Amino acid sequence: MSAPRPRVWVSQPLFDDIVGQLAAHCEVEAVSAVSEHAPADVAAALRDADGALVTLNERIGAGELAAAPRLRAIANVGVGYNNLDIAALDARGIIATNTPDVLTETTADLGFALLMAAARRVTESERWLRGGHWRQWSFSTMLGAEIHGRTLGILGMGRIGQGIARRGHHGFGMKVLYHNRSRLPDAVERSVGARYATFDELLAQADHLVLVLPYSAASHHLIDAAALARMKPTATLVNIARGGLVDEPALADALANGRLAAAGLDVYEGEPAVRPELLALRNVVLTPHIGSASLATRRAMVQLAVDNLLAALGLGPDAGRPPTPVTATKTTAARPGATDAAGIATGKTAAGKR
Ligand code: GLV
Numbered sequence: 001m002s003a004p005r006p007r008v009w010v011s012q013p014l015f016d017d018i019v020g021q022l023a024a025h026c027e028v029e030a031v032s033a034v035s036e037h038a039p040a041d042v043a044a045a046l047r048d049a050d051g052a053l054v055t056l057n058e059r060i061g062a063g064e065l066a067a068a069p070r071l072r073a074i075a076n077v078g079v080g081y082n083n084l085d086i087a088a089l090d091a092r093g094i095i096a097t098n099t100p101d102v103l104t105e106t107t108a109d110l111g112f113a114l115l116m117a118a119a120r121r122v123t124e125s126e127r128w129l130r131g132g133h134w135r136q137w138s139f140s141t142m143l144g145a146e147i148h149g150r151t152l153g154i155l156g157m158g159r160i161g162q163g164i165a166r167r168g169h170h171g172f173g174m175k176v177l178y179h180n181r182s183r184l185p186d187a188v189e190r191s192v193g194a195r196y197a198t199f200d201e202l203l204a205q206a207d208h209l210v211l212v213l214p215y216s217a218a219s220h221h222l223i224d225a226a227a228l229a230r231m232k233p234t235a236t237l238v239n240i241a242r243g244g245l246v247d248e249p250a251l252a253d254a255l256a257n258g259r260l261a262a263a264g265l266d267v268y269e270g271e272p273a274v275r276p277e278l279l280a281l282r283n284v285v286l287t288p289h290i291g292s293a294s295l296a297t298r299r300a301m302v303q304l305a306v307d308n309l310l311a312a313l314g315l316g317p318d319a320g321r322p323p324t325p326v327t328a329t330k331t332t333a334a335r336p337g338a339t340d341a342a343g344i345a346t347g348k349t350a351a352g353k354r
Pocket of ligand 1: 292
């Protein structure tokens with residue numbers, strides 16, 4: 001008798017043609033409408049699942065895992081994975097994967113777009129024009145901050161940070177400073193045109209500061225009132241990483257009171273809710289977490305997540321070798337239909353690599 005096919009849960013509608021590849025190997029339970037899943041719904045969906053394809057909106061921790069005895073693999077569609085409790089997954093030997101690399105350049109593009117829109121008041125100008133104010137034009141209408149040749153600060157220098165640095169240095173002739181847990185090798189610094197700075201130097205010197213670091217307990221509200229006070233009042237702050245990096249009331253206060261010129265935000269602490277204080281400001285550009293949202297990139301992310309999930313379940317061409325694992329448990333025995341994961345390797349357990 002052949003082994004039963006693994007059951008997988010797909011938490012949101014993604015691209016049907018790509019997710020459909022799972023059906024060649026698995027029983028697929030795919031949610032057909034965009035859904036906000038309460039923790040109890042996630043737990044119920046995982047109860048009989050061997051694997052899951054989830055987005056950043058689904059939080060999976062010890063509580064959800066407790067009710068999921070068969071679960072062996074979670075493929076996150078996203079590079080950040082602070083929605084997953086990696087320690088709890090590791091403790092159960094469950095493989096978790098993410099989707100790095102395929103979204104690097106697209107997300108760096110959006111970071112730069114937000115920087116430019118905030119510094120040059122693009123969306124504010126558009127609202128003004130649509131509001132019929134053009135007849136009030138003067139020579140000092142919508143004066144913004146210079147971008148080319150100015151100092152670009154980057155906090156977090158992973159793949160996306162390096163993409164931002166390349167754009168600033170090679171495209172806009174900017175002086176690029178970065179701060180990161182570890183310093184990049186000299187050759188990488190040279191190729192992206194960036195110089196290491198302390199956190200304080202970065203805050204003090206950046207004309208435009210872009211946040212691209214992973215979110216964790218250690219980086220919670222890293223940009224708080226004290227950090228904002230150390231920035232230039234003419235500076236721009238851009239956040240394309242995670243909302244929890246910024247103390248949003250402190251940011252709104254600084255923007256409202258002339259202590260920071262402008263901000264561009266793609267991520268929010270309580271998303272999809274956005275604080276009314278931010279919505280009320282003219283000098284902040286707000287986008288709904290669209291960093292990786294080009295068609296080609298979103299498709300590539302889903303494809304990588306499907307490849308990861310099949311491989312982590314011991315299926316498909318990469319059986320047992322998921323391309324981009326984030327748990328210490330990275331491999332499975334290549335046994336189609338196997339119900340346990342094998343091959344504990346040492347490795348990173350950090351929450352949320354970019
Ligand atoms: C988006 O925020 C991601 O982590 O992919």
